[in-house]
Amino acid sequence: MPTDNKRVRGPELSQSPALFACKAAPVAPQQGPRADGRQRDQVDVRPVFVRCGLVSQAKGSAYIEAGDTKLMCCVYGPKETERKDETDMKCGRLTTDMRFAPFSCPERGSWVQGSQDKDFSLMLHESLQPALCLHKYPRSQIDVNVVVLENSGSVLAHAVTCASLALADAGIEMYDLVLGCSIRQDGGSYVADPSYAEETYCSSDGASDQGRLTVAFLPSLNQISGLQSDGEMSAETLTAGVRTCIEGCYKLYPVLQQALIKAVRKAGPPPSES
Amino acid sequence: MEECESINVCLREFGCEQSLLSRPDGSASFVQGDTSVMAGVYGPAEVKVSKEIYDRATLEVLIQPKVGLPGVRERSQEQCVRETCEASLLLSLHPRSSLTLVLQVLHDDGSLLSCLLNAACMTLLDAGLAMNCLFCGVTCAIDADGQIVTDPTAAQEKESRALMTFAMDSTDRKVLMTSTKGSFSVQEVCVFFCFLLVEVLSMCGSAGGVGHHKIKYFITVRVYRLYVFHSSTAAAVYSSESESIREDLPVLQRLSETPILQKPLTESQNFPFFAILVFYQIHTKSYRL
Amino acid sequence: MHIVCVANANLQLLSLVGPFCAKFIPVCSYRTAEPLEYHRSFLKENCRPDGRDLSEFRTTTLNIGSISTADGSALVKIGNTTIICGIKAELANPTVESPDKGYIVPNVDLPPLCSSRFRSGPPSEQAQAASQFMADIIESSEVIRAEDLCIDRGKLCWVLYCDMMCLDYDGNILDACIIALMAALKNTQLPEVTINKETSAPEVKLEKKHGLTIQKHPVGSSFSVFDDSILIVDPTAEEEILSTAQLTVVTDEEGRLCSAHKPGGTSLSGEKLQECISRATARQKEIQKLIDKVLHSVKSAE
Numbered sequence: 001m002p003t004d005n006k007r008v009r010g011p012e013l014s015q016s017p018a019l020f021a022c023k024a025a026p027v028a029p030q031q032g033p034r035a036d037g038r039q040r041d042q043v044d045v046r047p048v049f050v051r052c053g054l055v056s057q058a059k060g061s062a063y064i065e066a067g068d069t070k071l072m073c074c075v076y077g078p079k080e081t082e083r084k085d086e087t088d089m090k091c092g093r094l095t096t097d098m099r100f101a102p103f104s105c106p107e108r109g110s111w112v113q114g115s116q117d118k119d120f121s122l123m124l125h126e127s128l129q130p131a132l133c134l135h136k137y138p139r140s141q142i143d144v145n146v147v148v149l150e151n152s153g154s155v156l157a158h159a160v161t162c163a164s165l166a167l168a169d170a171g172i173e174m175y176d177l178v179l180g181c182s183i184r185q186d187g188g189s190y191v192a193d194p195s196y197a198e199e200t201y202c203s204s205d206g207a208s209d210q211g212r213l214t215v216a217f218l219p220s221l222n223q224i225s226g227l228q229s230d231g232e233m234s235a236e237t238l239t240a241g242v243r244t245c246i247e248g249c250y251k252l253y254p255v256l257q258q259a260l261i262k263a264v265r266k267a268g269p270p271p272s273e274s
Numbered sequence: 275m276e277e278c279e280s281i282n283v284c285l286r287e288f289g290c291e292q293s294l295l296s297r298p299d300g301s302a303s304f305v306q307g308d309t310s311v312m313a314g315v316y317g318p319a320e321v322k323v324s325k326e327i328y329d330r331a332t333l334e335v336l337i338q339p340k341v342g343l344p345g346v347r348e349r350s351q352e353q354c355v356r357e358t359c360e361a362s363l364l365l366s367l368h369p370r371s372s373l374t375l376v377l378q379v380l381h382d383d384g385s386l387l388s389c390l391l392n393a394a395c396m397t398l399l400d401a402g403l404a405m406n407c408l409f410c411g412v413t414c415a416i417d418a419d420g421q422i423v424t425d426p427t428a429a430q431e432k433e434s435r436a437l438m439t440f441a442m443d444s445t446d447r448k449v450l451m452t453s454t455k456g457s458f459s460v461q462e463v464c465v466f467f468c469f470l471l472v473e474v475l476s477m478c479g480s481a482g483g484v485g486h487h488k489i490k491y492f493i494t495v496r497v498y499r500l501y502v503f504h505s506s507t508a509a510a511v512y513s514s515e516s517e518s519i520r521e522d523l524p525v526l527q528r529l530s531e532t533p534i535l536q537k538p539l540t541e542s543q544n545f546p547f548f549a550i551l552v553f554y555q556i557h558t559k560s561y562r563l
Numbered sequence: 564m565h566i567v568c569v570a571n572a573n574l575q576l577l578s579l580v581g582p583f584c585a586k587f588i589p590v591c592s593y594r595t596a597e598p599l600e601y602h603r604s605f606l607k608e609n610c611r612p613d614g615r616d617l618s619e620f621r622t623t624t625l626n627i628g629s630i631s632t633a634d635g636s637a638l639v640k641i642g643n644t645t646i647i648c649g650i651k652a653e654l655a656n657p658t659v660e661s662p663d664k665g666y667i668v669p670n671v672d673l674p675p676l677c678s679s680r681f682r683s684g685p686p687s688e689q690a691q692a693a694s695q696f697m698a699d700i701i702e703s704s705e706v707i708r709a710e711d712l713c714i715d716r717g718k719l720c721w722v723l724y725c726d727m728m729c730l731d732y733d734g735n736i737l738d739a740c741i742i743a744l745m746a747a748l749k750n751t752q753l754p755e756v757t758i759n760k761e762t763s764a765p766e767v768k769l770e771k772k773h774g775l776t777i778q779k780h781p782v783g784s785s786f787s788v789f790d791d792s793i794l795i796v797d798p799t800a801e802e803e804i805l806s807t808a809q810l811t812v813v814t815d816e817e818g819r820l821c822s823a824h825k826p827g828g829t830s831l832s833g834e835k836l837q838e839c840i841s842r843a844t845a846r847q848k849e850i851q852k853l854i855d856k857v858l859h860s861v862k863s864a865e
Contacts, residue, residue, distance in 0.1 A: 005344065006349070007691070010722050017653065020654070020764065055643075057643075070629075103726055145676035151632065349691035360827060361808070361828050449825065450827060451826060455699055455822075457820060
């Protein structure tokens, strides 16, 4: 394994103490109410806390907290394209970067971006692009950076929501906000907005319809801009799942609207000429 | 509280050689005891567009350790050396260009940062880059008894409870850079500072003083060598090179009294570096022959 | 007082651009066009564009233990500058040279998120220098005795990964990093580990946790030198760029210096350095009080 020369190095090998725990960690219950008291088979999303315009250096920024999942997003641009060969004369470029803080997951992550981070970045890009009026920003680039501070499940869905809020806060022209919601299908039942334990839990009985689904949704246009599903689900379950996710998105919508209104009010009226 | 009673000012034997590499625009090696650094500078040359600064040259410093690849420690040393050089170089004379200073550690036996700084200064001088002051680095350690050891070896560094590296400039004799390790009381720094400043000014052969003095001595000898090449009084100067640090002051006086260098070179006087550098560059060719 | 300065500033510009367009140039464009002159006009009046004194720190706020996936965490804000520090503890074998010592691995990251000046990819020189600086502080101040992290001599010890991430870069990250690190270390809870005699495998009791013994409380104070002579404390990102030198002084509660770090720049006299050291000593007391207060409130809330 190549050594990382650009960081302070620790020992070559270290292991999480959880591996040596005497008692196994409590398993998420598979029936009845969920560990955090929410209901199964209902669109019972966690309450979210959203705030816009926290980062002074960024054009636009947003912070979202859903249960213990904490994410932050900053938007820089529109600015000149960094690489001249990629300059598009007619259309702007959107770049997305999503990364996990090393302390964000129960297992310590590495500073180097893994393949999962890259997958998420790509998904984020695909979900956001349809909502942006990129043709209004020719020859320029808009950077979206997301950092996951704490991962407690449904990271991608909340990242989409957070990024679209930050874009709106930056004053980038958009057709609509993009909202994200995810579910975890477990046989006949499902959990909406799953927590980390619910997301990673493996069903032992090998039942069919095991999977995760994340939907990015444009609420006022009533369109889906991004959809990711892992696992194996029948067509009916999938369509039902998508519908559930859309319902979840609508639940988030008023909260985000309020946050944006608050941010605009705080920014105050444009400075008068004097 | 520990008192710093006696300060043992003695530097290890040190030496320098310039223009020993043919490829770089300026090069030098600096040896302090067993610590040895080789340096080369390239530039002013074309700069990458991303690194271009519109009103001055971009200085890049690269430090190569003796073994392995440069890591975080080297990066922090690079930052120290770079910002010190930036303060002393007249970078605005070469806008939109690049200077690259490469420092190769040949052996580390303590006081590495100060040796890097000294090598950097000698290299910049050798390249004939315009500077508003010279600088020299001194490392000192405070050992367990509270005594200050200047220019410590690696073994002394290990035993010490605090380690400080300072860089001083030659014109104002002020602190250009400090980097410390270990904890020490405020008094100890005060003592050290007063000591350093007073000693430098009175030129009694303090750590900083000797450093400067010696660096100047090198230049003088170097220039003198160029002169004597023509005036065929080489013998005296070559013998002066083998003299120890303690005896270099008379050499300098001797040098200043020679009729070739018209003005006497006193320590309080600002050394006419530019003139010398220009002269030096002109004569490099003949010297190499 | 600083309204007067703004007026002055505008007047200077007036003379430059002629009277006809002066009405339409607001203060903010003067700031972008001539940032150095803009700052100088404030410093002349012994104040700064954000209304601070030359020796005044920005408001420092601290939040401890907000990340539940980390073993210890803290979020520090100095003005706009935000640093989050999360500590993850893992088990490893100690080195052969020092079999009774654990590891503390500090790393500072400046992601592209925190400012437009940072690119994604491997850490920049600044981030690397900051990481090394933090490692030096931990080593020289002996915040935690490395022996305390040893579980079984020569076989098992703790590794504390202290990851500091900048979320908003507005200057003076070193001070913020030190505060975040100290607060996070104080917040860290390690599970109890015993070695099974028969299998010689470690056994971790996650429900039994204990804190770390913190030996020292280093606190840093950063200064910027403006125009080779004016010292300002706690510089913002803008001030950092315009200044000619940076200096960070770290002191602990006994008034001992852990570090006086000046990576270069224009020279500074010994007296000025003295000034900085005494300001740093005062700052140390303020910050230690803040950390203790927040920790206390966190404990009483539980």
